[in-house]
Amino acid sequence: MMGSHQQLNMAESSALKTQFAPFDNRQKIKGGRPWCDHCRKPGHSRETCWKIHGKPVDWKPRQPLEKEGRGNHVATDEQSPQPEASPFNKEQMEMLQKLLSPLLSVQSQTGSSSNQVIGSGTLAHKGNFLSAFTAGKKRKKPWIVDSGASDHMTGDATIFDTYSSCPNNLTVRIADGSLSKVAGTGSVVLSRDLTLNSVLLVPNLDCNLLSISKLTKEKRCITNFSSTHCEFQDLDSGKTIGNAEECSGLYILKERHDPQEQPQMTVGEFLAQEGIVHLSSCVDTPQQNGIAERKNRHLLEVARSLMFSMNVPKLFWGQAVLTAAYLINRMPSRVLKFQTPCQTLLKSFPTTRLISTVPPKIFGCSVFVHINQQHRSKLDPRSLKCIFLGYSSNQKGYKCYSPVTRKFYNSMDVTFFETQPYYPKNDIQGENSTQEYQFWDLESFSESPITTENHIPPESFNQPESIVDLWDKEHIQEETEERALSQQTHEAEPGPNPSKLPGNNAPDGTVDSELENDILNMPIAWRKGVRSCTQHPIGNFISYDKLSPTFRAFTSSITEIQVPQNIQEAFKYPKWKAAVDEEVRALEKNGTWEITDLPRGKKPVGCKWIFTVKYKADGNVDRYKARLVAKGFTQSYGIDYQETFAPVAKLNTVRVLLSLAANLDWSLHQLDVKNAFLNGDLEEEVYMDIPAGLETTSNFNKVCRLRKSLYGLKQSPRAWFERFTKVVKGYGFVQCQSDHTLFVKHFPEGKLAIIIVYVDDIILTGDHEEKIDLLKKLLTKEFEIKDLGNLKYFLGMEIARSKKGIAVSQRKYVLDLLNETGMLGCKPAETPMDTTVKLEESDGSAPVDKGRYQRLVGKLIYLSHTRPDIGFSVSVVSQFMNNPTEKHMTAVIRILRYLKMTPGKGLFFQRTTKKEIEIFSDADWAGSVTDRRSTSGYCSFVWGNLVTWRSKKQSVVARSSAEAEFRAMAQGICEGIWLNRLLEELRVPLKHPMVLYCDNQAAISIAKNPVHHDRTKHVEIDRHFIKEKIEEGVFKVSYTPTNCQTADILTKALARVNFEDLTEKLGMINIYNAA
Structure with a gap:
């Protein structure tokens, strides 16, 4: 037996x-x-x-x-x-x-x-x-989970993996109160994920005891108990490392058998035992595996086509092969009599059920995966941008991957943009290419493994490493760091070698690697000899030849350097880690918070890291800036904040100061307040989560009690501005009523100094240089101030100054927008809006992604601060934010195509002989086909330079063109009154009365005389308001022909000739013109 x-x-x-x-x-x-x-x-x-x-x-x-x-x-x-x-x-x-x-x-x-x-x-x-x-083998005693044991203990010496003896006088008190000797200590391996250290060998102990307190401290885990079982979960990875079941009132640890511990039979032994003869092919002889090799070639050919067509990185070759197999199995084959392999399989095995039968989509395209409600808050995005990488093998859904979270998502709730690749195509692959951006937006995939998750994680997707561990990693060489920073702080895969493109006349077909990298890192117009397959390269529409060497270096610097998107990316580079370290030291020095336990009934706010780059006046990098920002959108009114209003500088005011500086030759200085919000005192009781990268075992499950205001809190801007206002007023400055962020100090000799502040960015100007320098020293004593020199870059606006005047543009903002939307290689348009297109809400076209439409229009609205030429078109497309369709999106794309034509166009403030305010007002009549309301437009000039403009649909329907023009005049006069009050507070000489130009004789007659009563009896308020200002001598209304009406560009779409003529009258120039 x-x-x-x-x-x-x-x-x-x-x-x-x-x-x-x-x-x-x-x-x-x-x-x-x-x-x-x-x-x-x-x-x-x-x-x-x-x-x-x-x-x-x-x-x-x-x-x-x-x-x-x-x-x-x-x-x-x-x-x-x-x-x-x-x-x-x-x-x-x-x-x-x-x-x-x-x-x-x-x-x-x-x-x-x-x-x-x-x-x-x-x-x-x-x-x-x-x-x-x-x-068989002697059975081991089970481990009992014991919350009363201070150490792991066992009486079995045979289970130790490592062991060392202890002194004879070492004892331990057991449950019955008696003392037992400890023979030694060691480690016991219970499973691949669970190893117990410092286990005591107590010979008199008849069972194995697992100490909960010891385990949670050593393994950094939590223990979840229920009536039937308990489990140990690792806090860093979220993985269950062990579990126990309840038995007779005790929790017994379940054994986790490792298959590798079991004796296994080799393939050769198994085949010999079964009498099977095994033959293998010869080395390097693929022809012996003809069928397999041919199918392998078929799979790779399809996979390569999928990857090349949408510029998918080689990292995802496995997903491409799986997708190729999926498509091949569903494509008719001549060998199978034009049936698909799946149909043949179903015919042979009728009971077979195919796992995935979803409609095919374009591999590598951009998709948005819906985030379920339980995984997001009300203010979080409802979808996550991913790349489509095939079809799920075990679920009926699409497999999508997010490079941001580095996770896979299987879902059917996916919105596809099949014509838009997730990764921009390079020069050899299509129209969306560009010479300037030849990188792929990778996230250093090779450095961290891809994890497959079938659920959308909570708000914080990845648990960051501790800041000490991350900083102790090997430093990257300086040369590698600088090169990586110019490629969006990602490890980008190299693009195709331009020297190897067809038609290149290089003698040896290669280019020196250092020279090639230098060429790719240069601005667009500086690259010579780099061919492009796009028909409309961006280099044809922008040039740096007219710039001075200093400003050329500045524009090159702000174009090349990109910032990381999260703290994990920042920790890869020493300069960004130093920025985080500097921010942490500033927070600790200021006493911003104290670590404490969260009181019952209180809810902490989250936080995140934001990164940016500060530049010097010569274009060199001043410093890499890291900012810890609280997620103030989770605060509750009346609980952790009260009043929140804090003014910021009006960009209209900034443009007025630029016009005065150009005419009066004022200097423009820029200051930056480091950690501005930390200077405000916090009166409310606010708790915040431990910032990412600062988690340690000592502050586990604790929060920060904020003592000072922090960026992101709803009350922080108010607290900081109140402190700044108090300090500046103490220096004798007066706060203007026309703009509460504007502070002016007049000196007896007739000179003045001006301060305007936008959060922590400060502009100093005036004609008293000594007082301005003194003011810098005084502010430095009160706050930590960084002097950035002459004004060059303010709120995304590039400011270039010469003897002729001041040019303001958003060139970098336009290029980034075109790159983000894949429009760098598009065909340009000469005007921002088609004159034959009339947009309406229900046009019958298919709806488009609402979130993407709103984001694009929002970016265009900010761009219009220096681009009045797109004011009307942006005003029109912003009226359909609630339910955009393809026709509306086409209009937005038209604006982007126009920006491709003139990416560097902006305002020009020059010295003029005019010392007055001029306002042009205009209106169309019933231009909206949806509700037949008119559009008002006005633009105002201070000392000969454009400073304010507006294009807005009127709130009521006008019964005549005169009425529409009359309402537009009222809006223009209101703007002029504000400008007049601002200049009076600055004590700037101004010629009166202000002039209002209108091209409608009937509207002018109504303003001057009480005529046409039938037309004006329902607009009495506007009529009396305009008549009052004219009688007071504040305004003078003058007629201007329609072809000279500058505001006409703000009320309707114009043909190219008229449009270019009016943009020139607005004072717009393009210092980056490639012509």
Whole structure:
């Protein structure tokens, strides 16, 4: 029965005598048994009474006994299973004994023995039963989860992986209060994920104890208890490293068997045992695997086509091959009589169910995966931008990957943009290419593994490493860092070598690598000899030849350097890590917070890191700036904030100051307040989560109690501005009423100094240089100020100054917008809006992605601060934010195409002889086909330079063109009154009255005389307002022909000739013109 003589010998050596005792004589041995004084029953003592301590962990119910007697046996294995009833009758048992007796005699003659117990067997004869069983390896005692144990303890010395002895005087107090000696300590490996360190060996201990306090401290995990089980979960990875089940009131750790620990049979042994002859192909002889190699070629050809068509990086080659297999299985084949492999499979196996039958989509395109409501808050985005990488193998859905979160998502709620690749195409691959941006937006995939998750994670997708661990990593070389910073702080895969493109005349077909990298890092117009396959390269529409060397270096710097998107990316580069370190030191120095426990009933706000680059006046990088920002959108009014209003500088005011500076030759200085919001005192009780990168074991499950205001809090701008206002007023400056962020100080000699502040960015100007320098020193004493020199870059606006005047543009903003939308290689348009197109809400076209439309229009609205030429078109497309359609999106694309034509166009403030305010007002009549409302437009000039403009649909329907023009005049006069009050506070000389130009004679007549009563009886308020200002001598209304009406560009779409003429009258120039 045992299979070998050695096994029989072991079974014989371990089988002991079976003792029979009649049932009637059982009570005779009672006198010698122990007695329990607690339950009054024999057979045990009080120390082992089940009524007090419960049943043992390994207790099992006893098998029912026969009435003939009881057979007792003892084996070397202490936990051998009970004998089971044999299915043999008496005659069969006697025959089996005869067969075994020769084998036993032969085994006894060999005399072989072994001290190592590999197995044990017992042959017991009890009445008519034969019980034969084997016990294998000695069974280990289970581990009991103990919340009262201070250390892991065991009494079994054989389970240690590493072990060291302890002094003899070391003891431990166990549950009954007695002291037991500790023989040694060591580590015990319970599973691949769970290793116990510093386990005490207590020989007198009869069980294994797992200390919860010790485990949670060492492994940085949490323990979740329920009525039936408990589990240990790692806090960093979220992985379950162990679990236990409840048994008799105790939690017993479940054993996790590792398949690698089991003895395995090699393939060769298995084939030899089964009598199978195994032949393999020769090395480097693929022709012997013809069918497999041909199918491999088929898969790779399809996979390469998928990747090349949408510029998918080689990192995703596996997903491309899986997608290729998916498509091949669903494409008709001539070999299969023009049936698909899936159809053939279904015909052969009708019960087969294909896992995925979703419609095919373009591999590598941009998609937006819907985020379920339980995984986002009300203000979070409702979708996540991903790249489409195929089809799920075990779910009916699409497989999408987010490079930001580095996770896969399987979902059917996906919005596809199949014509838009996620990664921009390079020069050789299509129209969306450009010479300037030849990088791929990768996120250093090779440095961290891709994790597959089927759920949308919470707001913080990745648990960051501690700041100490991240800073201790190997520093990247300076040269590598500078090159990586110019490529969006990502490890980009190299693009195609321009020298190897067809038609290149390089003699050897190669270009020196350093020269090639220098060319790719240069601005667009500086690259020579780099071919492009796009028909409309951006280099044809922008040039840097007219710039001075200093400003050319400045524009090159702000174009090349990009900022990281999260703290994980920032930690890869020493300069960004130093910026984070500087921010942390500033926060600690200022006493911004204190670490404490979260009080009951309080909810902490989150936080995130924001990164930016500050530049010097010469274009060189001043510093890399990291900012910790609180997520103030989670605050609740009346609980952790009260008043929040804080003014910021009006860009209209900034343009007025630029016009005065150009005419009066004022200097323009720029200051930056470091950690501005940290200077404000916080009155409310606000708690914040521990910032990413600052988590340690000491502050685990704790929060920050904010003592100072922090960026992102709703009340922080107000607290900072109140402090700044108090300081500046203490220096004798007066706060203007026309703009509360404007502070002016007039000196007896007739000179003045001006301060205007936008959050922490400050502009200083005026004609008193000594006082301006003194003001810088005073502000430096009160705040931590960084002097950025002459004004060059303010709120995304590039400011260039020469003897002729000041040019303001948003060139970099336009290029970034075109690159983001994939429009760098598009065909340009000469005007921002088609004159033949009339947009309406319900035009019958298909709807488009609402979020993308709103983001694009929002960016265009900000761009219009320096681009009045797109004012009307942006005003029109912004009217359809609620339900955009393809026709509306086409209008937005038209604006982007126009920006491609003139990316560097902007305002020009020049010295003029005019000392007055001029306003042009105009309106169309019933231009909106949706509600037949008119559009008002006005533009105002201060000292000959354009400073304010507006294009807005009127709030009511005008019954005549005169009425529409009349309402536009009222809006223009309101703007002029504000400008007049601003200049009066600056004490700037101004010629009166202000002039209002209009091209409608009827509207002018209504303003001057009470005529046309039937037309004006329902607009009495505007009529009296205009008449009052004219009679006071504040305004003078003059007629201007329609072809000279500058505001006409703000009320309707114009043809190219008229449009270019009016943009020139607005004072717009393009210093980057490539012509």
